[in-house]
Amino acid sequence: MADITVRPMTPRDAERVLAIYQAGLDAGHASFETTAPTWAAFDAGKLDDHRLVAVDGEGTVIGWVAVSPTSNRAVYAGVVEHSVYVDPNARGRGAARMLLDALVASTEAAGIWTIQSGVFPENTASLALHERAGFRVVGIRERVGRHHGRWRDVVLLERRSPVIT
Template sequence: MAIRVTALLPEHADQVLAIYRAGIDEGNATFETEPPPWQAFDAARLPEHRFAALGEDGTVLGWIAVSRVSDRNAYAGVVEHSVYVAPTARGRGVARALLDVVIASTEAAGIWTIQSGIFPENAASLALHQRAGFRIIGTRERVGRHHGAWRDVVLLERRSLAII
């Protein structure tokens, strides 16, 4: 399957939010229970570090985006990312292609740490991130409630070797 990674644009909004919805519905991707309206999604993510993976026909196969972790100057080089792949496109290298592009774009911008919180039940995502150079920092136990149950989150980070 040919994958083309491009900037995530407003014209991708419906497909991006549908992929986000699929991740929400599966129950092991996020604490969110509804995808946000596009305007909120757009405002919460850094425009220079969000990408869509497109299939040959232009269909969005997956997306990745980063957000600031803090407005404090000391954390200017630290971002949190999310990566989602359409259920029909999983296992084909889409998430890895997206991770590689966001790693390159953040390093070029002087960002030294990318972090992510992943439910421990999401073994595929944990393995993918470790293959991409992320390391497990630890588990935040019972950090939030999700559908009435306490959930743990594994905190991962990737430190840039080019900057540090």
């Protein structure tokens, strides 16, 4: 992990971020989406202050994390949904955990008390990562949507901040 650092995402990272996203989608267990959005669509859907990338020692983006609001209602201003993706060639080096830890610090500094996510149950690596990062399973949405012609369940995860009261 010594050769990996986390920094804010910038528009210069768009090509790598979207390529990593697409690689995750192509693997089949990351999202109901099948095609990464345009940068404009990605940019419009994510909160500016909580977009981070992991870069290797050569400065290449190897992973990213970002959040979206869960609702535009004021009462949910402290609740976000996150996504975290790592280049398949960089997995197992700790980048995803570094990204989640940095995201927790960023969101807590902004007064966000809950980070949520939905993960396919087959994505056991992501479920284990989230558990190690302090997320807990709050439920399973059974047969919530069709993906590649079959019904898929989604495990709902959340991390409640112990410092935001």
